[in-house]
Amino acid sequence: MRILLIEDDPALGEAVRDHLAGLAHAVDWQTRLAEAEAALRAVPYDLVLLDLGLPDGDGLAFLKRLRARGDTTPVLVLTARDRVSERIAGLEAGADDYLVKPFDLGELAARVAAVARRYAGDPNPLLEIGPLLIDRARRIVTKDGAPVPLSAREWALLEALALRPGAIVAKERLEELLYPMGEEVESNAVEVAVSRLRKKLGAETIETVRGLGYRLKGR
Amino acid sequence: MRILLIEDDPALGEAVRDHLAGLAHAVDWQTRLAEAEAALRAVPYDLVLLDLGLPDGDGLAFLKRLRARGDTTPVLVLTARDRVSERIAGLEAGADDYLVKPFDLGELAARVAAVARRYAGDPNPLLEIGPLLIDRARRIVTKDGAPVPLSAREWALLEALALRPGAIVAKERLEELLYPMGEEVESNAVEVAVSRLRKKLGAETIETVRGLGYRLKGR
DNA sequence: CCATGCCCGTCAGCTCGCCGTCAGCACGCG
DNA sequence: CGCGTGCTGACGGCGAGCTGACGGGCATGG
Numbered sequence: 001m002r003i004l005l006i007e008d009d010p011a012l013g014e015a016v017r018d019h020l021a022g023l024a025h026a027v028d029w030q031t032r033l034a035e036a037e038a039a040l041r042a043v044p045y046d047l048v049l050l051d052l053g054l055p056d057g058d059g060l061a062f063l064k065r066l067r068a069r070g071d072t073t074p075v076l077v078l079t080a081r082d083r084v085s086e087r088i089a090g091l092e093a094g095a096d097d098y099l100v101k102p103f104d105l106g107e108l109a110a111r112v113a114a115v116a117r118r119y120a121g122d123p124n125p126l127l128e129i130g131p132l133l134i135d136r137a138r139r140i141v142t143k144d145g146a147p148v149p150l151s152a153r154e155w156a157l158l159e160a161l162a163l164r165p166g167a168i169v170a171k172e173r174l175e176e177l178l179y180p181m182g183e184e185v186e187s188n189a190v191e192v193a194v195s196r197l198r199k200k201l202g203a204e205t206i207e208t209v210r211g212l213g214y215r216l217k218g219r
Numbered sequence: 220m221r222i223l224l225i226e227d228d229p230a231l232g233e234a235v236r237d238h239l240a241g242l243a244h245a246v247d248w249q250t251r252l253a254e255a256e257a258a259l260r261a262v263p264y265d266l267v268l269l270d271l272g273l274p275d276g277d278g279l280a281f282l283k284r285l286r287a288r289g290d291t292t293p294v295l296v297l298t299a300r301d302r303v304s305e306r307i308a309g310l311e312a313g314a315d316d317y318l319v320k321p322f323d324l325g326e327l328a329a330r331v332a333a334v335a336r337r338y339a340g341d342p343n344p345l346l347e348i349g350p351l352l353i354d355r356a357r358r359i360v361t362k363d364g365a366p367v368p369l370s371a372r373e374w375a376l377l378e379a380l381a382l383r384p385g386a387i388v389a390k391e392r393l394e395e396l397l398y399p400m401g402e403e404v405e406s407n408a409v410e411v412a413v414s415r416l417r418k419k420l421g422a423e424t425i426e427t428v429r430g431l432g433y434r435l436k437g438r
Numbered sequence: 439c440c441a442t443g444c445c446c447g448t449c450a451g452c453t454c455g456c457c458g459t460c461a462g463c464a465c466g467c468g
Numbered sequence: 469c470g471c472g473t474g475c476t477g478a479c480g481g482c483g484a485g486c487t488g489a490c491g492g493g494c495a496t497g498g
Binding site: 191192194195199210211 | 473474
């Protein structure tokens with residue numbers, strides 16, 4: 001993704017740029033609104049990260065101008081302003097999301113990914129397995145088009161199996177996935193979980209491989 | 220443009236209505252604040268023409284209430300009061316422009332056109348989610364066509380969810396949105412807010428995702 | 439200055455979904 | 469037939485989440 005970062009704080013700007021660059025994004029960093037505006041006219045960015053507290057103008061007004069021009073580039077606002085009304089003002093000015101300083105770089109990356117997913121030509125990756133459609137981002141499974149509500153355990157189990165459809169996943173692996181060594185189970189909890197999942201998704205979707213584990217009916 | 224005219228003088232009201240209608244505007248004419256308020260809640264107007272000298276209430280207070288609700292519909296004030304301090308009071312109450320009686324109908328039309336120009340280009344995006352219509356610019360929600368009055372908290376919550384319909388929003392995220400780190404809540408305030416919002420919008424509109432958060436029922 | 443009403447945080451009691459446990463059964467294998 | 473492995477219905481406890489009630493805060497209005 002090609003990202004325009006508008007941020008005047010050198011330390012923060014560098015940190016954000018480096019972090020996103022490390023995630024294989026192409027980041028252009030501007031510290032002034034005037035320069036940013038020029039860059040936006042010249043280059044088709046996939047995303048704009050906009051700090052509202054810039055010294056050479058009002059970020060919100062900048063954003064409104066952008067939208068008034070018909071520019072629909074997704075904008076993620078970074079700011080220290082944290083009042084609800086100001087967030088709302090930001091969103092009403094045309095921001096797609098809002099991140100309040102100080103923010104975690106990991107969270108920033110997640111938001112960036114979310115925006116990217118939302119606006120990319122291919123939305124989010126849907127896994128299609130037989131009659132099942134698995135939307136990992138939205139945490140939604142549909143069977144023959146009908147949504148199937150899953151509990152947390154069931155979802156975790158399905159995700160583990162759906163990661164590589166057709167591959168055998170050992171029961172022990174599933175066990176340590178569902179119960180990450182905090183509390184071992186001393187029963188057939190995994191089997192029960194599989195059973196319950198099968199009841200919701202259909203018995204034929206999960207195949208038992210005796211002595212080894214389970215696998216999703218891939219194809 | 221859809222214009223709400225609030226004016227109790229029959230002759231003037233008729234003149235204004237006819238003149239603007241002749242310029243291809245859709246004009247609703249109310250002579251009382253109470254009726255005007257009801258109309259404003261029900262219909263998304265592009266512009267309000269407000270006479271301050273109405274017999275059933277203070278026009279300025281009416282305007283302040285409107286703004287306090289977060290309604291950003293442009294308001295053009297018509298009045299006989301011409302003192303500078305009163306103009307200032309009007310603008311501080313949230314008026315976008317001011318016209319002193321007697322005014323020329325041509326000038327009125329010019330001001331209306333100016334407002335239209337200022338707000339054109341971005342027709343406010345309406346979010347449609349099931350039976351809900353969410354007008355973010357005007358802060359109006361309708362359910363099955365009927366307007367639903369929301370408090371500030373309720374609106375903030377709805378907007379957070381409506382930003383990405385169908386996506387799960389973590390309870391912690393909602394919490395930091397509603398109570399931006401000024402004062403943390405040590406109760407189930409978010410749950411209560413959701414409950415109250417559900418009571419207004421219908422239980423089925425907001426889905427609980429156990430252990431994760433909430434989401435708006437997309438489509 | 440008090441009355442009224444709305445907003446909303448807090449709390450308590452409750453409901454209900456989740457899920458680990460267990461027991462009884464099915465089935466494959468030698 | 470005996471054993472091992474896996475399946476599933478039933479049970480019950482735990483805890484997340486829901487909601488009615490209460491009260492303080494704040495604005496409005498008389």
